[in-house]
Every structure is written in structure tokens, then in C-alpha cells.
Amino acid sequence: YYMGINIGAFGGPIICGYLGEGIDWHLGFGAAGVGMLLGVVQYVWGWRHLGDAGRLRGREAAGRAQALRALWAGTAVLAGLALLLLALQAAGLLALSIVGIARAAGVIITVLVILYFAYVFLLGGLDQEERRRVAVIPVLFVAAAVFWSGFEQAGSSMNLFAERLTDRNVLGWETPASWLQSVNPLFIVLLAPLFGSLWLALGARNPSIPVKFALGLAQLGVGFLVLAWGSTYAAAGGGVSPMWLVVTYFFHTTGELCLSPVGLSSITKLSPKRLVGQMMGIWFMASALGSLLAGLVAGLIESLPLPQLFGTVGLIAVGAGLLLGVLSGPVRRLAAGVN
Template identity: 30%
Template sequence: MEKPTKEKQFLGHPRGLLTLSMTEFWERFSYYGMRAILIYYMYYSVAKGGLGFSQATALSIMSIYGSLVYLSSTIGGFISDRLLGARKTVFWGGVLIMLGHVLLSMPAGATALFGSIILIVLGTGLLKPNVSEMVGNLYSEKDIRRDSGFSIFVMGINFGSLLAPLIVSWFQAKYNFHVGFSLAAFGMAVGLIFYVVDGRKYINSVDNQAPDPISSDELRPLLGKIGIGVLLVAILLAIMGVTGSLNVTNVISLITIFAIAVPIVYFWMMLRSKKVTKVEHSRVWAYVPLFLASVIFWAIEESGSSVLAVFAANQTQLHFAGLHILPGWFQMLNPLFILLYGPIFARLWVKMGEKQPSSPKKFSYGLVLAGLSYLVMMLPLMVSGISARVSPLWLVLSWAIVEIAEMLISPVGLSVTTKLAPKAFASQMMSMWFLSDAAGQAINAQLVRFYTPGTEMVYFGIIGALTVVFGLLMLFIVPRIEKLMQGVN
């Protein structure tokens, strides 16, 4: 593997790690800053500077937005590998993200909102998976600094996610929503400038070219398939328009069906492929319940920017201990607890060694905790009633619990995905992990319609209880899953 042109160091690592960490820091700053106030922008009244959507519609859009972001990551990997190379793909992804935030900062109503969603979804799909790939390319396969380098990279991601809600929410409250969105655009612009200027010297030259460039013979049929796909979508939308069924709700439902269908097709392809050995076939079947568990987990975890965000604004005491709390500040809890828990769990697994629970058991425990994070939200509603504002500490507790679940599922899921992947489908299997998040949020886009004033306690109770039951059921079948894993832990 080629080395970067400069051998400067950053905390004992290749200097390019700082370049990529800062790029992802600012990308996450822009995304989480926007996400902290977007739900309020959609359902607040026009008099308050919002769009005046119904709460149910705003919640569904927020969920399907997150689903599309993860669906688009599969496109970014292909463009990098076959067309542009990682460096250019990340750059153009950043440009699209910045333009999306710029569009959202303009007072152009719903048109700007949906246009920005398209740009940011495509841009994030191009940027996010390829930045991680570029970090890996800074190291040789046997470089013992690799894991440590990724740890530093993840810290940068979470610091960006932590600061963004604090700053962007304050500017939105002080001025208006569009100033807040402008700050998100500024953040991505800073990240792009740093990436371009610093990247000329410190990014690995191997990232300048596509590793498997597409040939002209392959390009023509590919363009044909893309054209057919676009045509079919256009025809479907035209039919919906003619029949009077072309609306936000139905479009979200179509995306939900697509997000669920894609991983089903992937599983079908792998299980039927002759390239998959008997042992690999068994391991794919073992991955199915883990995938389902992750879908359920992400449906709850990702609701922090939708359901819990609405709860924070409408049913939480925002004056607490002499401090006026902005609703968007609660979005800081996710990265905060990840930063707190990450080192603890990393040390715990090393200390436990071979005595640590298997991956399926960790998933089971994680699901039970995810369900409990919803069930605890019933308690203040049962005591104070659904019309009273409750202590913000209940939201802190809920996030504290669900982030323990994330420590048991997210990093473990990434690891076990690579272990269970058939050799012929290694990249596709990693896409499956991101598709579980996409499917979870797509399902959420339908479930959140039932979160309405007066149904909050029932909503938290039913979804929380069902998640706990699924976690316990999975714990019951763990021996069967472990057997199917064929020696993988």
C-alpha cells in the first residue's frame, strides 16, 4: 500500500488521521446541528417560524429522512470503488451536504425542505462510508495502530455530534430556524476547506483513484438499468399523481416498503448463491435474528430525534435547576453517553476476555435495555398525568439506558457482521448492517403516526414491552444461534 506523501504524525498516527477526523467532525456537526432543530421547524406553526406540518407528518418525515441516509450509503461505496475513488467521492458528498444546508437556510418553505433532504441524503451517502475507508487506508494491514486510530476518529465524530445541538439550538432560539440551518451549512463548509487544503498533503494517494474502475462495456448496461429504474419510479409517481394519491404520506410508505425489501433481497441472494459454502450458509442464517434484533433496536434508538425530541419540547420542564433548557439540547445526550460509555465497555470486554457473553447474548441484553428505556418513560406520565410537564431527568435516564444498549449492539454488530459474512459477499454484508438502521427508521416512520397527544404512555408501553419480550425470546434461542454461527463468537 502506498504511503502518504508526508510522514508527519498526529498523536503517534499518520497526519492524515487529523485531516479525516476533522472532516467527519464538521460533517457530523452540520448533520446533528440540523437534526437538533429540524423536527421543530417542521411542526411549529408558521407564526413561530416553522412550516406548520402536523406532528404526525413531521415525525414520519424525520424518521424516513434517517432511513434514506443509511440507504444511500450503498450508493457511495459503489461510486468510490468503481467511478471516482474515495477522495473525490468524499469531496462531492461534502459539497452536496453543504448545498442542502444552504437550501434549508433559505425561507422557501416545504420546497426547500424536500430539496435539502435529497441533497443531504445523497451527500451523506457519498461521504460517510468513504471517509471511514480512507482512515483504514492510512495504515498497513499489520499496523498495530489501526484500532487506536479508529478510536480517535470515532471520538472526533462524537465531539462534533455533541457540540452541534448546543450551538445550533442556541442560534435558532436567539434568532430563527434559518440562522440555525445556516450555521450547519457553515460547519460543512469549514470541513470541506480543511479537507481540500490539508488533504493535498496528508491523504493517502491510493484514495485518488477508483480501486476497481468500471469498464466501458460495463458502463452501458449499468446506465440502462439505472434508466429503467428511474423510468419505473417516474411512472409510479405519475400514476399516483393521476389517481390523486401522490402525497407525503404515500411517498413515505413507498420508501418504507423499499427499505424493508432491500435487505430481504440481499438475504435471498446470499442464501441461494452457489458461491456461499455450507458453513457460510449456516452463518448467514445465524445473522438473520441478529439483523432483526438490530432493526428493532435502531427503531427505538433513532427515535431520539423524533419521538423523544417532541416529548422534550411538549412535555418536559425546560426550566430546571435555574437553567433554561432548549429542547434541541437533549440531542447532546446520545454522543455524550457514547463518549462516557465507550472506554468503559472497551476495557470491560478486554478484561473479561473469553468469559464475555457471546454476540447473540449481548444483542439480547441490548434489546431488553432498549425496551426498558421506553418503559421508564411511562413512569412520569403515570405519576403526573399526560398533560403535566415532567422532570428532564427522565429523558436523561432514558438516554442513559438506551446508550448502554447501543454499546451492546452497535460495535458488536459491526464486528460480528464481518465475522459471519460469506467471502463472496463481504462488502454486501457490511451494507446489510447499515440497512438494518435504514429498515428500523423506515418502520419508525409508520409507528410514529400513533404518537399523538394523549397516546404517549400507551405508545411507550407497547413498543417498550414488545422489545423486551423479543429480547427475552432471543435469549431463549441463543444456543441455536450460536450453533448456526459455526465457531464464531
């Protein structure tokens, strides 16, 4: 699964990047829209093969109808709030900015996650073993948010590095900067089977979940430290070799393979069965929070020297990995045998 979704991630930047940078950005974004439409068509066409997968179970028809009404009501409320904010901005009563929205969204996500875990621990009816296992999830949430806040620099500060400071000439033709976005998914397609085989081969010596997360954070940090080193040459003038980014993406990919698929699996195992769906939503909120932080950090690219920016991100990631590594023993014991 994880390898498969990255096949599309490999082709996307090549097609959209070529059209966008080489011809017109309307074509680039249009191609992305066509790809998304084809994905929806394939999903609808294959719907009949899913059977009862994903359907609400253990409820009568009235209960399912009530759940669907709640879903639509929540969607309507969110849409209404969005329209209200847009109307207030159009009337000049509310000043919205990208940075302001990102900061507000980050605060909202953080508060919602804290309130959710407080509700689960206090009113979720957890037994002792469930309580211990669920206590691991906030630790993984924070680690994942830190990881994605660095990893998602790929589409912002790292892509600007590729565009402005990297020598991309191949036989007299300058390749699109966005093509370097395909390096990470290519590495995933190549390395995912190796990592899967490695975890199986290790057997009883397989690292615990927090250790794998710590390794993922540390490798992310090493990748940024490599890029900080390369950016010192770029700061001195002239474009640097794209190999600096390739090596950085290699470490980011190995870190991702230690953290992301492991996180998806661990959330399903650590969560009580009745809460798996909600906990998966919380897991992806870590990605959302990390992406917001990544955008805010990337905004510093105009005010901070690149070696300082990338070096700081790298040191924070390595430090977070070391801290989680130190705490891996207590966290593993809380997991109560889940690996």
C-alpha cells in the first residue's frame, strides 16, 4: 500500500512540474485536477469490489441514518463558518492573511486534540490496559507533528533551494526544479520492500514503535544538516549540485519509512476497537499540524540565512529523536506488548 501510493507521487511532480514550469501553470494545476478526477472515477468504478468494508456495523438502520445526519450537519456547520469568514473579510470587518489563518488553524488543531484526549481519558470508559496504550498515542502524535514540520519543507523551502540555488542543467537543458520532488517517492518505491523485509528479518529484535519514531526523527535531522552544509556553498555564490538535495531526500525517505507506515499500523493496534476511526483522524491531524508548522518555518527563508534555517531544523529534529529514544523504554512499557 505505502509503496503503491508513491508511484503516483513520483509521476505527479514530473508531469505537473513540466507543464507548469515549462509551459503554463494553468496546465500544471489542470493536470493535477485531471489526475484527481481519474482517481475518483477509479474509486467509484471499483466501489462494488469493496463489499461491506468501511460501512457502519453493529447498528440498526435508524442508528446509521442518525450517524449520517450528524456527519452532514457537521459538514454544513463547517461550510457555514467558512462562508461567514469570507463574508466578513469581503465586508472589511475581518482581516485574514495566510500566516494568520495558519497560526489560528494550528492553535485550533492543538486545542481540539488536547480536548479529545481529555475526553477519552476521563469519559471514554477505558479499562487499565486501554488507558496505558492510549497514553502512547499523544507521544506519537507530537513526534509525528515534529517530523512532518520538517519533512513538508520539501514543497516550500527545499523547492526554493532547488529553484534558486541548484544547478539543474543537463546537457544544456535546465530541468524543472519541481522534478526533484519525485526523488522522495522514487526512494520509497525502491526502499519500501527492503524496509518491510528488514522488520520481518529482525523478528524478536525488531525495534519498538518509539525507537522507530526516534530513528525517523534523527534521520530527518541528518538530512537537514546535510542540506545546511550544502547551502553554505550556495551562499558563497553559484548553483550547487542537486546531489545535496538527493542525499537529503534519501535520509528523509529512510526516516519516513521508519515513522509513517509504522505510525499508521501502531495507531490501529494501540486504539480500542471502538475508537480506531477517531484515532486515525487524530493521527492525520498530526500531519496537518506538521504541514502548518512547515509553512510557517518556510516563511523564514527570506529573513534567515539558509545554513542557519536548515541547521536549526536539523538540530531540533535530531534532538527530538534523541529525547524520544531516551523515553522509548517507558513508552514501550505503556504500549503493553504492542509492536
